[in-house]
Amino acid sequence: MGGCDGESTNVCIRFFINLVRWLPVVFVAAIVGWAYYAYVYQLVFLAVESIPLRIIYLLVFHILLLLFVASYYQTIFAPLHKPPQEFYITRECTDELNESSEDSQQSEILQRFVHLQGLPVRVRAFEGGVRYCPKCKCIKPDRSHHCSICSQCVRKFDHHCPWVNTCVSFHNYKFFILFLGYGFTLCLWGALTDLPYFIEFWQNNSVNNRVVFGQFNVVFLFFVSSMFCLSLGCLFFYHLLLTGRNRTTLESFRPPIFTHGPDKRAYDMGVSRNYRQVFGSNPILWLLPIYSSNGDGINFPSRLESFEAVRLLDCTDEDEDDEDFFNRIV
Ligand SMILES: [Zn+2]
Ligand SMILES: [Zn+2]
Known part of the structure; x- marks a missing residue:
């Protein structure tokens, strides 16, 4: 009975941790949802008077938004790439490792396994031996690392990003760069098109309550889009630089x-x-x-x-x- 209770407590804790990990994604979705209302309704429909300008604003905004959301979705949900099956050590090899007590002996066993399997590994551990993950029980492929949050070794590991609730690695790196790039462009577009109405707010003091609420959205939209434009821009250009040099963040x-x-x-x-x-x-x-x-x-x-x-x-x-x-x- 006690064991069963312990098990259900563990399930509850894991469920709760998983829920908490999705909070940054929910936060981003909520910001995007509110920004859509503020831009499309409060800015374009209520503040912008020119019809051709409205069409241009809406067209560019929706194209950028679509590309941004699709890149974000792909970054989050693209399936994570584990090392291939042949990198996982056999039961016999595990037994041998467990029986050996010295590091040099273990290193030899792993080196022999790599040689027998013909694994293409060139990157070495700090002490010069083959890189091995004791948690996944596998030889780490070059540029792979273990992510303690995802609980697995990940190919060409860049970093674990809480904003996408997954690892940024080989499988989604292109999507991640596009997500940063489209996010940056969308925020830049939002901030620049909102700027004249933002300035108008500070110059115009004789307003009624309904307009104040609408203008609050327009003003807040400028602050939010400028803030995200700056942070996403820095990250975007940093990753463009890393890609140009073929280096992961790590x-x-x-x-x-x-x-x-x-x-x-x-x-x-x-x-x-x-x-x-x-x-x-x-x-x-x-x-x-x-x-x-x-x-x-x-x-x-x-x-x-x-x-x-x-x-x-x-x-x-x-x-x-x-x-x-x-x-x-x-
Ligand atoms: Zn691992
Ligand atoms: Zn991860």
Whole structure:
């Protein structure tokens, strides 16, 4: 009976924690809902008098809003990519690890497993061994990390974002950048189109109560959109910079370690190729919230590897075009 009570208490606690984690998303949805009312009804229908201006305001606002909501939805609900099955260690390997007491012995067991499975891992742990997650019981693929909030290892982990209640990683990085970009543009549009009416409010003091309420929405809309424009803009340009350098947020603070030591520029293949890894090869899909990233989140072309390969090709086939070669491997 007591065990059953304990179990139901745990279920209640987990349910409560899950509920709390959705609060930032509910907050964003509530802000977007109120901003829609303030912009469309209070600003465009009640404050803007020119019909052509109303049409332009509504058209641009709705296109940006649609792209923003779709990117936000995709960032939240795109399925998280775990490491592939072959990265999870076998029962025999787990038993061996449990029996061994020394770190060096455990490191050897894991190294042997990686070798037998032929796993493409190059990134090393701080002490130089294979990176292993004891919680998921798996070898961590390059650029993967364990997220303690999502309780799993995640491919090309960037950070866990409470505003989307999930990890920002390989599976949704393009959507996350689009969410920031469209959020920034939408807020900028809102603030700029609201600005004349915001100024008018401070100049006009002879108003009745109904107008005061409407104007309060218009004034508050300017403050909210300016504030979000600034914060989303900073994050957006920071992630554009990181994408251009092919670094995750985590890697920008802690460079990946290889057998030759830490190398923060290891995955930097040049701005254009770095962007194509995240946004894909088809320009039509770049700005749309449709999945188009290149790669599998396990194998990443590395700068040093390419230089080696190009040098090798130079010796064997002189007609090979370096640019074509890079395009193929990125
Ligand atoms: Zn893990
Ligand atoms: Zn997470």
